Amino acid sequence: MSVPPALEAAWATFAAQEVPPVVGAVAWTNLCTRYGEAHRHYHTYQHLIDLLDLAAARPWRDAGRVQAVIWWHDVIYDPWQRDNEARSAAEAAAALQSWGWPAERRQWVETVIRATARHEPLTGDPDELAFLDMDLAVLARPAEAYDAYAAAIRREYRHVPGSLYRRGRRQVLEAFLQRPHIYFTARARAEWEDAARANLARELNQ
Known part of the structure; x- marks a missing residue:
């Protein structure tokens, strides 16, 4: 590359x-x-x-x-x-x-x-x-770009069996969603919070 x-x-x-x-x-x-x-x-x-x-x-x-x-x-x-x-x-x-x-x-x-x-x-x-x-701005990308990111992460962990990967990934996504805010600054919350939560919830439901 x-x-x-x-x-x-x-x-x-x-x-x-x-x-x-x-x-x-x-x-x-x-x-x-x-x-x-x-x-x-x-x-x-x-x-x-x-x-x-x-x-x-x-x-x-x-x-x-x-x-x-x-x-x-x-x-x-x-x-x-x-x-x-x-x-x-x-x-x-x-x-x-x-x-x-x-x-x-x-x-x-x-x-x-x-x-x-x-x-x-x-x-x-x-x-x-x-x-x-x-x-963490990637979490708030448009759905297609977010899906590409999620697929890239899976490729990096391709050595992990599917069931184990899904369990671990679910834990990560749920941990972010359980936070009062995913982002720490007012600017990021205004720009990205809603989109990020929508993407994480959508991935969890797939």
């Missing part, structure tokens, strides 16, 4: 502002390799592009740290394992330390990536809440 030019351009902009040139090239190669892995069908280059596009349309306290979360939050994605978020967070922290980022800034990135394991905030920071919302 070739790297989309839009993604390469986005990295160049981020790297020019946040990354020392030599280590930036190493990081970019690593990210391209990871997000281009053959077993990925949703957690791909396109997922990064979608998040970067959403991020570009939002105000941030620190846009650079949010972009770091976007780039690294799924860098480790092994559907056979349960610690992807923790491993992604650790890899992000190591990279940011090598770039000379201050401890507080890189620790924030690490914590927010860990928060994606349950999609529950760990800092309460507005940037974290908005990122977690963006990462």
Whole structure:
């Protein structure tokens, strides 16, 4: 899978502002390799592009740290394992330390990536809440696009027998529906909450 030019351009902009040139090239190669892995069908280059596009349309306290979360939050994605978020967070922290980022800034990135394991905030920071919302924006897509997302997730877990997958998927969907709100910010609730709930309920009834 070739790297989309839009993604390469986005990295160049981020790297020019946040990354020392030599280590930036190493990081970019690593990210391209990871997000281009053959077993990925949703957690791909396109997922990064979608998040970067959403991020570009939002105000941030620190846009650079949010972009770091976007780039690294799924860098480790092994559907056979349960610690992807923790491993992604650790890899992000190591990279940011090598770039000379201050401890507080890189620790924030690490914590927010860990928060994606349950999609529950760990800092309460507005940037974290908005990122977690963006990462679930896919739930509110039009029905056809949502179905394509759900099918892509199933392909990533094709090693799981159908009955077990359906049970696990049902638990995930029901957990979101049982929340008072799927999204944490007023903007995301206004834009996505109703559509997301409709999609989740529809999938549960299939």
